[in-house]
Amino acid sequence: MVLLRQLVAVDGPARVRVMLDVRAGFGRHPAADLHRTESGWRGASGSVRWHWAGLPDARPDGDGRLVAELTVPAGGRHDLVLAMGEAVTGAPDATTCWRRTEDAWRSDGLSPNTIAERDVRHAHAVLRGMSTADGGMVAAATASLPERAEAGRNYDYRYVWIRDQAMTAQAAATGANSLLDGATRFLTARLLDHGDQLSPAYTVDGDSVPAQRHLGLPGYPGGSDVVGNRARQQFQLDVFGEALLALGAAERAGRLDAAGRKAIEVAAEAIERRWQEPDAGIWELDPRRWTHSRLICAAGLRAVRGIGDRWAGLADALVTDAATWGTHPSGRWQRAADDPTLDAALVIAGIRGATPVGDPRDLATLQAYVARLTCDGFAFRFEHEGRALGEAEGAFLLCGFMLAIAVHQHGDTQAAVRWFERNRTACGPAGLFSEEYDVAQRQLRGNLPQAFVHGALMEAAAVLSRPAAADPLRPDPVGLDTTG
Structure with missing residues (x-):
């Protein structure tokens, strides 16, 4: 890994104090084995070797840190290069690194034809930064930032969730080819390796996620020091449907190879083998026969019907089965046979094509969801018994952007744009989105940046730039705007 930093004196000369403090193992291993080199310093931290170039006059401070002061003349620039790894022998040339970095960003060819083009480009940059060369994209770049203070809801998201990767791939199919190709490679490899035993999440190298544990270090205020994740032990049926949706999108974009087609099979x-088993579902809850899991698998099977026509019958069977126990007496979808409540995931299933456009169950679900699970222009996942919206958890920004897409698909573009605009305000100063947003306190909640939220923004911006499909069977889009 190579980190580049450049100091620029924009207005007059700049006197700068620089400190390097490399501590691997969550701060347990200060720098050791320090040696001055011609261009800077080299050292070690735990098993990590590193080489720092750009400040050969830096000096150790006695506690593993290197410190230096320098003056950058007016209009001048000064480069710092830190190379880290288990077999680092030196730091690469800064000029070469900058040129290769700039060339790589320019080569992606993203030309968004969307609303909110600047935000789309920013989201695209964030997602590329969260992806490895092999295509694995972490769900978030941080661990243990709490979703609620002292509530035990802080997690480690520095792994590749199959669902999140697949959702982002569908967003990337709007023109972000490098993201789409990387996601396709990662999903294909995991499916071919593990088949129906596919794990919900992997490390960026495709290995198993470590067991959840505590480090014995101070956590973020209101949280704790959790690393690893319990999702590794779950069966989540819906990830197969999401993977099919992503691979189908890659095929339609002309970017799926023979291995990808095998992964579809x-x-x-x-x-086909596991759809009748209880699973943890999209929200990683106790095993149940979740309606969304069956519907999203049906949507995935329909998305690849041009590649595997024999799966159309299975998709129909999934929807028929879900309808027998997952249809609420009011005519909308419900979460499970023993849970008649609403869920944002059921709106997402409607977007993805589990049922035909105009299916009255989808519109009834969407209308009920807007009426009961949105507040002040933001959307929530599901109802928490006995607790008001926003009390148990924050608004879920993924759901807000998906809601904008759903409303647009049902013909109300004006309302869809309002949902979109409201949710894209819920970012921090750096333009990064977390998983949740506290509407009352106007604060980000949980880890960030959250990949599938940035992907959902990209997808919604692309969808909303196109006219809503004119379909005589599309129901009247009444009751889909409560943003104002």
């Missing part, structure tokens, strides 16, 4: 066969 593997995912479809996994659904």
